[in-house]
Amino acid sequence: MTNRRQFLKGLAAASLAPVPGWSAVGAPDFMSAALFPDGSYRLAGLTATGDVTFTLPLPGRGHAAAAHPFYAQAVAFARRPGTFALVIDCATGAEFARLTAPKDHHFYGHGTFSADGTLLFTTENSFEAGQGMIGVWDAANSYARLGAFSSGGIGPHDMVLMPDGKTFAIANGGVETHPDTGRTKLNLPTMRPNLTYSNLDGTILEQVELPLPLHKNSIRHLALHQDGLIAFALQWQGDVAEHPPLVGLHRRGGPVRLLNAPEAQQAALQGYAGSIAFSPDGASVAITSPRGGTLHRFDVESGAFTDAFALEDVCGLGAGPSGLTFTTGTGQIGRLAGSGARITAQTGCQWDNHLVPVGVEI
Amino acid sequence: MLIRSFAVALLLPLAALAQDRRPILMDVTQSHILPGYARLTDATQTLRTTAQADCAPESAALRAAYSDAFDDWISVSHLRFGPSEVDDRAFSLVFWPDTKGFTPKALSRLITEADTAVQTSDAFAETSIAGRGFFALEQMLYDPAFAKLGSSDYRCGLIRAIATDINRNARAIDADWQGYAQTLTQPGEGSRYRSDDEAMQELFKALSTGLEFTADTRIGRPLGTFDRPRPNRAEARRSGRSLRHVELSLIALRDLALRLSVDHPGIATDLEAAFDRAIGRAQSLDDPDFSGVATPQGRIRIEALQQSILDIRTITATELGPTLGISAGFNSLDGD
Numbered sequence: 001m002t003n004r005r006q007f008l009k010g011l012a013a014a015s016l017a018p019v020p021g022w023s024a025v026g027a028p029d030f031m032s033a034a035l036f037p038d039g040s041y042r043l044a045g046l047t048a049t050g051d052v053t054f055t056l057p058l059p060g061r062g063h064a065a066a067a068h069p070f071y072a073q074a075v076a077f078a079r080r081p082g083t084f085a086l087v088i089d090c091a092t093g094a095e096f097a098r099l100t101a102p103k104d105h106h107f108y109g110h111g112t113f114s115a116d117g118t119l120l121f122t123t124e125n126s127f128e129a130g131q132g133m134i135g136v137w138d139a140a141n142s143y144a145r146l147g148a149f150s151s152g153g154i155g156p157h158d159m160v161l162m163p164d165g166k167t168f169a170i171a172n173g174g175v176e177t178h179p180d181t182g183r184t185k186l187n188l189p190t191m192r193p194n195l196t197y198s199n200l201d202g203t204i205l206e207q208v209e210l211p212l213p214l215h216k217n218s219i220r221h222l223a224l225h226q227d228g229l230i231a232f233a234l235q236w237q238g239d240v241a242e243h244p245p246l247v248g249l250h251r252r253g254g255p256v257r258l259l260n261a262p263e264a265q266q267a268a269l270q271g272y273a274g275s276i277a278f279s280p281d282g283a284s285v286a287i288t289s290p291r292g293g294t295l296h297r298f299d300v301e302s303g304a305f306t307d308a309f310a311l312e313d314v315c316g317l318g319a320g321p322s323g324l325t326f327t328t329g330t331g332q333i334g335r336l337a338g339s340g341a342r343i344t345a346q347t348g349c350q351w352d353n354h355l356v357p358v359g360v361e362i
Numbered sequence: 363m364l365i366r367s368f369a370v371a372l373l374l375p376l377a378a379l380a381q382d383r384r385p386i387l388m389d390v391t392q393s394h395i396l397p398g399y400a401r402l403t404d405a406t407q408t409l410r411t412t413a414q415a416d417c418a419p420e421s422a423a424l425r426a427a428y429s430d431a432f433d434d435w436i437s438v439s440h441l442r443f444g445p446s447e448v449d450d451r452a453f454s455l456v457f458w459p460d461t462k463g464f465t466p467k468a469l470s471r472l473i474t475e476a477d478t479a480v481q482t483s484d485a486f487a488e489t490s491i492a493g494r495g496f497f498a499l500e501q502m503l504y505d506p507a508f509a510k511l512g513s514s515d516y517r518c519g520l521i522r523a524i525a526t527d528i529n530r531n532a533r534a535i536d537a538d539w540q541g542y543a544q545t546l547t548q549p550g551e552g553s554r555y556r557s558d559d560e561a562m563q564e565l566f567k568a569l570s571t572g573l574e575f576t577a578d579t580r581i582g583r584p585l586g587t588f589d590r591p592r593p594n595r596a597e598a599r600r601s602g603r604s605l606r607h608v609e610l611s612l613i614a615l616r617d618l619a620l621r622l623s624v625d626h627p628g629i630a631t632d633l634e635a636a637f638d639r640a641i642g643r644a645q646s647l648d649d650p651d652f653s654g655v656a657t658p659q660g661r662i663r664i665e666a667l668q669q670s671i672l673d674i675r676t677i678t679a680t681e682l683g684p685t686l687g688i689s690a691g692f693n694s695l696d697g698d
Contacts, residue, residue, distance in 0.1 A: 035692065063698060080698065109698065130461050157698075176461055180592065181582045184575065186461050189453035189491055220698075235697075239447040241554050274693060290693035315693035329692030350692040 020091045022359045025072045026053025030318050030355040032327055033062025033076065037348035043076050045090060045358065048320025050333035050345030056093045058086070063109035064158075067358040068139070069117045075099070081106040081125065081179045087143055097143035104128045105135070105148075106179055110158045113139065114200065115165035121200075123156040123170070124148065130176045130187075132156035134168070134202065149202025153194045154187070158222045160230075162197070167205065169230050170196045173218040175237065188237055193219040195232060195250060208250055210258075217244055221275055221354075223319075225282040228252060229300070233287050236271030246273040247287055247298060259285075259298045261305040268292040268308075275317040275354055279324050279336075286324055286336070290315045295326060297336065309341040318355035327351035381625070381687065383558035387547045390565055390621050395546075396539060398438040398614070399445075403536040405431040406529040413525035417518035419503045424521075425601075428503060431528065432496050432598070436607050437614040440572025443564055444545070444554075445538030451531045454491045457498070458597060459583060466508075468493030469501060472520060473512035480516075480523035483530055495531075497598070499524045504600040559687060562622075566688050569618050570678055576611045577671040580604070584652040585664060596652040604652045608667065609644040612637060619674075622682065629681045636677055640670035 022028065028045030036042050041061050045053040058076055066075040072090040083106050087097040101107055104126060111122035120137040132151030138144045151159075153172025160169050174193030176186045185191075192215050197206040210217055216238035223231040234246040243266040245258035260266055273287040284306065286297040295309040295317070313329030324336040329352075333345040405427075412427035435455060438446075446452040457465055468490040472480070479485040492498070502508050502521050511517070546564070549555035555564065579597075584604065586592035596604040616637035623630040647663055654660020 079696075178461070178583075180586050181459075182574075182578045184579045184582075186459045189450060189457060190462075190464065240443070241447075272697065274698075291697075293694070313693050329694070353693055353696070353698055 020072045020089075021070055022067075022072050022090075025090045026051075028053040028358050029320050030316075030325065031065050031067055031074055031358055032316050032355050033058060033065065033352040034349035035061070035352075042349075043074060043088065044349070046325075046327075046333065046355070048322060048325045048335065050335075050347075052347070054090055056088050056090060062352055064111075064354045065356050066111040066113060066120065066122075067356055069113055069115065069359070071117065075111060075120060075122075077107050077109040077111070077122075080109045080183075081127075081177065082109065083107065085111075085122070099137060099143055099145075101135070102145065102148070105133065107135075108155070108157050112159055112161050112168070115161060119146075119200070121159065121168065123151065123159055125155065125177065127178045130154060130178075132170075132172055134159065134170065134198075149198075150204075152196030152198060152204050152207055154191070155193075155218070157220045160222045160224045162224065163226055163228055166200060168196075168198050168200065169222055169224070170198065171219045171222050171232055172196055173220050173235075174215075175218055185237065188216060191216060191218070191237065193217065195219055195230065195248075195256075197252060206252060208256055210248070210256065214244055217246075219248070221273070223276045223278050223285065225278045225300075227282065229278075229282070231276050231278060231285045233273035233276035235273060238271075240271055243267045243269070243271065246271070246289075247276065247285065247296075249285070249300065249303070257303055259303050259305065261296050261308065265294070265296065265305070265308050268294055269296070274315040277317045277319050277324055277355075280319045280321065284324075286317060288314045288317045288326060290329065295336075295341070297324075307339065309336070311341065315353045316351050316355035318357050325355060327355055383562050384547065386622060386624060387549075387558065387561050387565075389624070390618065391543045391547050394618055394621055395438070395441055396543060398434070398441065399532070399536040399539050402431070402434040402438055402532045403529075405434040406525075406532040410522075410525045410529040413522045417521045419509065419517075419521070425503060428496075428499060429601070429603070431532075432601075432603065433606075433610055435496060435532075436610040439611060440568050440575070440615055440618070442571070443568065444542045445535045448534075448538065450491060451535050453495075454487075455495045455528060455531050457492045457495055459579065459595070460492065460497065464490070464492035465498050465501060466505075469498055469508060469520070470511065473508070473516055476512065476516050480519045483523070483526050486523045486527050487530065494524055494527050496528065499528070500598055500601050562686055563688055565618070565622060566683060566686060569615060569622060570675065570683075572611060572615050572618075573671055573675045573678060576608055576615070577668050577675065580608050580611070581652075581664060581668045581671070584655045585661070585668065586655065588661070591655040591661065593651070593653045593656050596655075599651040599653075602650040605644060605647060605650050609641060612641050612644060612671070615674075616641070619678065619682070622686070626682075626685050629677070629685060632677050632681065633674065636670070636674045640667065640674060643667045643670050 029048045030046045041058045042055045044055045063079045077085045083101045085099040089096045105124045108123040118140040120139045122135040124133045124135045126133045133148045135148045136146040155173040155175045157173045158171045172194045174191040195208045218235045221233040230250045232248045245260045247259040249257040269289040270291040272291045275288045293312045297306050316327035329350045331347045334343040409427040409431040549561045555561040584596035619633045
C-alpha cells in the first residue's frame with residue numbers, strides 16, 4: 001500500500017501539477033464547516049493548534065466533509081436531507097465538481113475516499129424504499145456516478161475506510177426518514193441500527209447489532225484506530241429518563257463493548273453524542289455532547305470513564321498530532337492535553353458538528 | 363452590593379430572571395395533562411365495553427366509541443414523555459407512520475394463524491405493537507381487506523382484544539401520571555427534572571414537537587411533492603379522520619401554548635391569533651381524508667393550512683421559547 005501510495009503521490013506531483021496537495025493550503029489537520037461572523041457559511045481548514053489555514057464559501061449550512069487523501073479537494077455535504085454535494089478545490093475555492101444524488105436518493109452528509117483517492121463513497125437514503133445505500137463516484141473522472149450498493153441497513157450516517165484499505169465500516173443509524181416529512185423519525189418503534197462491515201463492492205462481511213433493549217440507540221458516528229478498532233457514538237431515541245451508554249467499541253469478529261460514565265455524568269449527556277474520536281495513541285476515546293455541554297473521555301484498554309469536561313455547545317472532535325482537538329458552537333478551538341482541556345483559540349465562528357481529519361495515514 | 367447584583371444579573375439570561383415556574387407547571391399538569399389522560403381512560407373503557415357488546419365492524423355504536431376514544435388520544439398525543447413512553451405504551455396505541463406496512467402484515471398473521479393470543483390481554487400485550495392500537499383497529503373496522511379474512515369469530519375476538527389492549531395502555535399511562543404529576547411539578551436534585559427550568563423545557567418541547575408532527579407528518583406526509591402527492595399516506599384516512607386529527611391536535615396545542623404563555627400577554631395574544639387562524643382553516647377545509655392533495659386546488663388549501671402551523675411554530679420558537687429562557691446552541695439545537 002505504501003508503494004502504491006508513494007507512486008500515486010508521485011503521479012500527482014508529476015502529471016497533475018495543477019491540482020495542489022494539502023500542503024499547498026497550509027497543511028490543515030482538519031476541515032470543519034462553520035457559520036462565520038459575517039453571516040456566511042464556510043468550510044475551513046484548521047490546524048490542531050487552532051489556526052485557520054483556509055476558508056471557502058458554502059451555499060448553505062454544511063455538515064461533514066470528505067477530504068481527498070492527496071489532493072487539496074474537499075467534498076462538502078449539505079445538512080441532511082441534502083441532495084447535492086460540492087467538490088471544492090481548497091486552494092482556489094473553485095467548484096471542481098458537483099455531486100447530485102440520484103432521483104429518490106438524498107445524502108446523509110458523510111462519505112469517504114478509497115485509499116488511492118480514485119473513488120468516493122457516500123452514505124445515502126433511498127427514501128421510497130426506506131433503505132440505506134452507499135453511492136459510488138469516480139473521483140478520477142469528474143466524479144461521475146458509478147452506481148450504488150446497499151449499506152446493510154436503514155439510515156446509514158457515518159462510514160470509514162478500514163486500515164486494510166479494502167473494507168468499510170458503516171454506521172447504519174436505523175432511523176428511517178423521508179424528505180416529505182423533514183427529519184421526522186418514521187420508524188422509532190421498529191428501528192434496529194447496526195454496524196456493517198463490507199467490501200468496497202458492497203459485499204457484507206460482518207454485521208453487529210446492539211442487544212434488543214438498546215434497539216433505539218442509533219449508531220451514528222465512527223472513529224477508527226489504526227489497529228482496526230472501531231469506536232461508535234450513539235444517539236438514544238428512546239425514553240429520555242433512561243441513560244444508556246453512548247460509546248461502543250468493536251473489533252472485527254469480536255463482541256461489542258459499551259462504555260458508560262457514572263450515572264450523574266451519563267445523565268448529563270441527554271442521550272446524545274455528537275462526535276467521537278480516538279486519541280492519537282489510541283489509548284483513550286472521547287465523545288462530545290452539545291446538548292449536555294460536555295466532553296467525556298474513556299480509557300480504551302479498561303473501558304473505564306476517565307474524565308468529563310464542561311464545554312458549552314461542544315461538538316467537533318478529532319485526533320490531532322499531539323492530542324484530541326475539539327471545537328464548539330461558541331467559537332472555541334481547544335485541545336485535551338494530559339488531564340486538562342485547554343482552549344487554544346477563541347474565534348468568531350460557530351463551528352459545526354464535525355472535525356474531519358485531513359491527510360490521515362491509512 | 364449594587365455593583366455585585368448588577369454583575370450577577372449580567373450572567374443570567376434576562377428573561378429567566380424572577381420567573382416562578384411552579385404555577386405554570388401545576389396548571390399545565392392539573393388542567394391540561396391529567397384531565398386529558400383521564401378522558402382517554404374513560405373513552406377507551408367505553409370502547410372496550412362497546413366492543414364486548416357488539417363487535418361487528420360496521421356497528422354504529424362501535425365506530426362511535428372508536429371515534430371518541432381516538433379523539434381523546436389525539437388530544438394528548440403531543441404529551442409524549444414520561445408515562446406514555448414506558449414499555450412503548452404510546453407506540454402500542456398508535457403505530458403510525460407505518461412505512462413498511464407492518465400493521466396489515468401483523469393483522470394478517472394473527473388472523474390466518476388464528477393466534478390464540480387474542481384470548482387473554484396479557485398474551486395479546488406481548489404480540490407485535492404493529493397489530494395493536496388505534497390503527498390496527500381502524501383497519502379491522504374500515505379496511506375491506508380484513509372484512510372477510512379468516513373466520514368472523516376470530517375477527518370479532520381480535521377486535522375485542524385490540525379494544526381491551528387500547529384501554530389497558532391508556533389506564534397504565536393514566537395511573538402512572540398520578541405519581542408523575544409530582545415529578546413534573548416538584549423538580550429537584552435526584553429527580554428526573556433537576557430544576558423547574560428542565561420541567562418547563564419538557565412542556566415547551568411537547569408544544570414544539572407537537573406542532574412539528576402535525577405540520578410535517580400529519581400534513582406533510584400526504585402532501586408529498588407536487589409531482590408525487592401521497593393521499594394514501596394520510597393519517598387514519600380509512601376512517602376519514604386525517605383532517606380531524608389536525609384540528610384536534612391544534613386545539614389541544616393551543617390550550618397548552620396559552621397556559622405556557624400566561625405570564626406574557628403579548629405573546630399569548632399572538633399565539634392565540636395564529637392558532638385561531640390555523641384552526642379556522644382546518645375547520646373550513648372540506649377534505650376529511652386529505653385526498654385533495656392530489657388536485658391543484660386541494661393542495662393549495664392544505665398547503666395553506668400547513669403554512670399557518672409553520673407561522674405558529676415561528677412564534678413559538680422566536681417569541682415564546684426565548685421568553686421562557688429556553689434557547690439552544692448552534693449544535694445542541696441542530697443535532698445530526
